[in-house]
Amino acid sequence: MATHDPELRRELDATLQTRRELGPDYEPELLDSFLEKVEENVDRRVRRHLAEQQVQVARGARPARPAGEAHAFWQRFGFAALSLVLAVPLTAIAVAQAGPVGLIVCWAGIVGVNAAHRAGARAPRPGTDRGAAD
Template structure:
């Protein structure tokens, strides 16, 4: 449902027109009627969203765990992240050395290692879950 629904706008205009024609004694009934229409529209939109979400979950479950990427991404995404960080390490190292000497180089590489460690830590629980024993027992 869009923010400006033309059908609801027509309903509101009709309700306001009826209020001006019928008077304030019918105001509560008119408002209740309009709010009921708004609730029906909202319920229909909500049902569609819930059905779409359930269909997406069923599709993801049918594809299996190999197809669904976790918070750290697929192997290709993780590999690409590592390659990009190494490519960016060259200019970062040069900037660090030029501006602060060996201390700048150390700080630059500590930052690069830190970013990669955090990224790898996001993927670590997923790989641990995949390496469980076939019996299902943890240990």
């Protein structure tokens, strides 16, 4: 396990050593204890990061955009392109099997899938406030 936090690394080493000494009977308790320390570490980092962002906002600086936004654009673009590529054979099959009704049902499904994907992409993630940055 690679970690950049020496304190967390020490905790992991101590947990593993204790597990070797006590055996597998105490493993659940040891894991719970270690996971609590990991949670505390993550909470501390998140609080520090949020405090840094609040200081930046108070100074008038815009918080940096997440690095994943460009990736998210290409993911949405790829999904839309793939759905259009698949729409051609699906449309042909639907029209051949059910005529105009098949065409309408097929495209309603294609539009519905894309709308659901887009709605999922816009839904705020837990712990984020996407409305503030827009």
